[in-house]
Amino acid sequence: MADTRIWHQHYPKEVPFHCDYPKQNLACILTNSAERYPGHPAIEFFGKKWTYKQLAEQSSRFANALIALGIHKGDRVAVMLPNCPQAVISYYGILMAGAVVVETNPLYTERELEHHFADSGAVAVITLDVLLQKVRAVKPKTHVRHILVTSIVDFLPFPKNIVYRFKQKKDGSLPNITYNQKILSVSALLKSAEARPVIADVDADNDIAILQYTGGTTGRSKGVMLTHANITVNTIQASVWSYTLEQGKERFLGALPLFHVFGMTVLLNMCFYMGGMLILMPRYDVNQLLKLIGKWQPTFFPGAPTMFIGILNHPELGRYDLRSVKYCISGSAPLPAEVQERFEKLTGGQIIEGYGLTEASPITHCNVAWGKRKIGSIGIPFPDTEAKIVDLQTGEELSVGAVGELAVKGPQVMKGYWNNEEETGKALKDGWLLTGDMAMMDEDGFFFIMDRKKDMIIAGGFNIYPREVEEVLYEHPGVMDASVIGIPDSYRGETVKAFVVAKPGITLFSEELDEWCRERLAAYKVPRYYEFRHELPKTMVGKVLRRKLLEEEMDKIYKA
Template sequence: MASAKPWLEHYPKEVSPTYDYPKMNVASMLLASARRYPKHPALYFLGKSIDYDRTAREAARFANVLRSLGIRHGDRIAIMLPNCPQVVAATFGTLMVGAVVVMTNPLYKERELEHQLADSGARLIVTLDLLHRRVLSVKAKTRLERIIVTSIKDYLPFPKNLLYPLKMKRDGTDLTVAYNDEVLSWTKLLHAASPSPEIAPVDADNDLALLQYTGGTTGIAKGVMLSHSNLIANTVQNVHWAYKCEEGKERFLAALPIFHVFGLTVIMLQAVYRAAEMLLLPKFETKPVLELIARKRPTLFPGAPTMYVALINHPDIASYDLSSIRACISGSAPLPHEVQEQFEKVTGGRLIEGYGLTEASPVTHANNIWEKRKPGIGIPFPDTDAKVVDLETGEEAPVGELGELIVRGPQVMLGYWNRPDETEKVLRDGWLLTGDMARMDEDGFFEIVDRKKDLIIAGGFNIYPREVEEVLFEHPAVKECAAAGIPDKYRGETVKAFIVLKEGASVTAEELEKHCRERLAAFKVPRHYEFRQSLPKTMVGKVLRRKLFEEEQKGE
């Protein structure tokens, strides 16, 4: 009889199938690293280096600011910041009080912002001078009492801190802030606050650390309730998976946004747990990233496939030394095999695909970094169970058969904020229904085929967009692609391919169709091709197929 968990046979000997996860406030991780490595660099931001001692003191100051403003255990604090030192201080400071972090995308428009702030009941928000007017415009429709405003220049080195406002003014950006009793200055508040740390005790299994909103691309965004235990468990799982990495010696390239749960856990929390340095990037730009890698020598680079695609296609990549990168875990979208091979060739490091979702803090699966790996998302993390179930019966599907992936483990959420009906749909007896179609092979390695919702049904045939995309990606002219279902009078739906070509490359729709016909069953071959300059994506590089579908419906 096959093993119930065949993947355990493929764990490295250094990785245990199970671990003890400390029951503590997540903020304790920062203070522990600051005690062990006070002068070790924690953050590097556009030329400025900040050590662990100062990082911990900034977080403690912010916690004491919150206390002075009447913030208490369980209150929600929104953080609307790009990757910068303030996002680290605000997150850990909020947790020190026992309050709940509500990560908020800085790109949100008023409608999205209003929904999230009102739904979460956040009492206070930290944001940039660049963004505070957007918050002010929706404040009356939320429970916000105060807005704490900071600026990118607040943590820039001299003379960049003086030049930044001049540049923004020249670009026509207004950074002026009218401070009052409700709009407060980050720098003034922190300067006046005590740096003495005090960590609120928490019930780690039941007290929320994070409300992370998800689902906005397919419907109304829901707040995922993640406890202190959820985040600590996933951090510890990630740390042990990359077992060759050493405490106090690693440098993380923080290109993924920390306001996304992938960046928050896999970069910020893991880096702090390891007493690693974070190289913070407010936004991903190919040339500056290449320059930063060559200059600051990061060892770990969690990212999204689009980031790796952009780097390997940069015309000057050969002139940069990328050999410091030892390991990368790719998530948020499928990792094409060609991208994996090329990136490993230019860095000499390892790039593996993992899998997760906001509801699981987020990582549940990853390929081995240094041992046996296969195409796909790899094997479940320690203490994580997974199986593929038949969509109709709910019974476990035979090995190799397609079904819905369901998972359970210490990283799985408590539920959706104020949405018991939605929670009931996806949490069943401790199992999280992912909504992703997958299969498991005889070794326990998993492969995601596609989202249930992205399934294209053409003339009665089921077509999974990822399968079409993998074939398109094999064409040497294709840089990025997406396949989506569009309405078809005869077939109900049919496949349309959206293509971004490599610089200088050219190919016709007829040539791509021939390429696909040689590699796909006839019913899967795209009937329409559209060449574009770019594809709509989330901040972590996931292509928004729903947006493509909506554009088609509008005739854009």
Template sequence: MDAKPWLPFYPPEVAPSYEYPKHNLGLFLVTSAQKYPNRPAVYFMGKTLTYKQLLEASYRMANALRGKGINKGDRVAIMLPNCPQVVISYFGALLSGAVVVMTNPLYMEREIAHQMQDSGAKAIITLDHFVARVEKVQGETELKHIIVTSIADYLPFPKNLLFPIKAKKQGPLPVIHYREGVYPFKKLLEQALDAPVCESVHAEKDLALLQYTGGTTGVPKGVMLTHYNLIANTLQSSMWCYKVEEGKERYLAALPCFHVFGLTVLLNQAVYRASELLMVPRFEPKMILDLIRKKKATLFPGAPTMYIALINHPQIKDYDLSSINACISGSAGLPVEVQDTFEELTKGRLIEGYGLTEAAPVTHANPIWGHRKIGTIGIPLPDTEAKVVNPDTGDEVPVGEPGELIVKGPQVMKGYWKRPEDTFDTLRGGWLFTGDMATMDEEGYFRIIDRKKDMIIASGYNIYPREIEEVLYEHPSVKEAVVVGTKDEYRGETVKAYIVLKDGAAPDPAGLEKFCRKQLAAYKVPREFVFRDSLPKTLVGKVLRRKLLEEEEEGKPTA
């Protein structure tokens, strides 16, 4: 069998192999700012930063971090929604030689505590609205510095003055007590030098990013991604989108940059191509449609739920979306009808791809302007090898047969942070065992047939049942709990909890939901609670999730 049957389907413009530079990832920004100093780099709610301004602010952040004792290899957490500050913080940390720890702003105290404890982060850059959560767990961590910003910090006049008034209507504004160890973002930058700084790194060994994922076990692990991993994947995905013109594109940044998909295909790729990032702090269909109309976005990577929301918007016919040339959909399967409808509306191309955090993340994609196959994740990117193997023996299976997808390439992680056993299980002989079941056809196009055991993907977020179950088990009325993902037309999947109550306890779904909301990000909270007398189990007492899902699909009574 041809080792790479997909190569004949590469567009002529895409080479099967490239040379990837070995330098600090932050040099992407330095290079683009030197070439296009006055080109818009970031647009945010009416405010524009040029590449020159973005680089100067990033230099100031790098110098500020160094002034606080952050040295090469120290971890700096960034807990921000999409806004100019996330770009400044990210490149500032990279240029200083620090390792970035991207943290989901939706995380509650216990989730923040785990990530800070495990990573050993010394500093965190976050929004004023999240500071209370961080301060509650700071004593359990190595955090020495909290750098605080507000959405209003980078809004244009008069929005910057009106923002606090508008925010006040949604609840009391946070009161930040600035002191040693707690600093205002803008003031910190104003007081820092703007002298150029770019720490030299060993690109293939030195980490640029610790990105947390539950992987296949459900225990959150830090994926170690080097400067080289991220540079390679940025170039691989950029070359795939070969019609992109340097210094001319406008990327719609609706995917969160704290997610590795958004980080690579938006933040890194846009800056590498000297493009303009159109940033939105959260996905709201009308806001997105207005932004496309106003700023003529040309590239729009996203998750299926985003495209579903847009095509179903009641005013969709009133908007001209023809500026959009290409969209890569990831995080979950892309329904065919969504793809067809969105392409009809935009006259651009919407293709499905595949990746995982451990691969920085993109490994496969359908050719954007070439031979694509609906329902597949496409073919491996340049310099990426992929095979389908028997999950027990590791032997390659015949074409068309199901097995575990394994991948190899320059984007594959160094390993899991402080978890050598997990690294050994997942990386074998340079191959990354994805845990996803797939098939490959005779032309080298891959299809995912089942995803990682137990993992739920709702609106593009990876949700690990074990974490939710642990919270449920803390409730005084819960005897047993198991969490599964069930099909949902909008979110892809939604979270459902099966509960066995302790003797004498009464079903209280509202109480359980409230209990979960205090400890879990909103997207992890079960949307439905089913109370049962018992749960199906194996002889050794392991709950059979698959059995629950089968009952769900067959519509059997669940009591």
């Protein structure tokens, strides 16, 4: 990489252009902090805390338990858990043993689980007792040998653990599990396993640490091979970028799911790399979120736009003091400018938009919180990261201001797709990762995402980027949520349809929004149709499922 790029002029003096990255097992992130801060709280869960020493010991026990079960270096182990201490212990225990973490969404259907487990070749699954039947149903069609079962109650403090069990018995939801050689209790394994430290030797540049499946919002999900070096690099990049955060002093709000690549990097990795305390939320709920902020006063809040929108629109927001939050990174979906401005005014902190994708561990770009930034921009590339805009057909680099596909290059970029050389070849070209996102770079080196390549609408020969239209809709004082798709049109080829969620207590009309858009957009970009809904279909991290909206529209057309 060249010594300087146009965007380096906007780096704060505290952020280096290049960093040193240790070639190590990713689990060293935890063990190193446990040596520095043994007595510091590492996790908070429903009022109970675990120190770094306790967390490292439990992870070591889990690693030794896996090794005793015959799980070897390179074996894939699926973690199918919500945000709870067991999710953290499993993650680091698997890495310590030299195995590969396969993060799995607990809400997956049996069909999705079958693909996930079979494609990865997972030999073991760690899951909740209430999800056991779903895992057992797909096990015969996979390579899974062991199902390791835990319960939320196992790590709850007294008397919450008693109350939780009583409630399960009362409503008939207490699972009746018969443990054997194939179905094992995580609690029993942790009690019987040795506590001796274990860190498998790895080739950091080539050995896979995480097999992270893409969300599947644009098709069948693929396993992204992320090495120990990939993840370590991105953790350090994110940490040096957040240079005002202090080692051993920060409190991280764990609202993002740990099984998502964004949550994994900024919570599972960055938090423990910095010796922070992770405040775990098993399930996102805006009421619970506000209570946690009030009680534990987190300083760092990585989230998705829907989380910030939910807070801003909460009817009792005035009851809560959010001024402890000094730094937020928003990712997984575009951050509306109005949301950014309102949230910063509310907290007095900084909320910046970043950009990434699973194939890049995931972060490649971010705005600078305490320096030059541009509203609506994803910011500038991380240290040791290159980016350019390329022509969709020729792959040639485009000039400043031109719209094309964003390509990125850096040590955080994946090794490739698991058992899929064809797709790997399409995504990686001479070390450059083709992101599939349409973007442009301005004269200052700031990048702007226009939209997904597959989401771009072509109406009457004009390219229309849904995000641009959505930004205008978000500016309307009565709009809480919005998404735009292209639907078939006999004359224009495609035309624009907007799905809108109004703020509580407000009634919106198509004519009102049409007038609003016509004042702010070229005529060909203005939605031709509006549909008002109570909510929009979204992923666990708040990304609107445009594919789902489009499928619903196509079903209407076929049935007409």
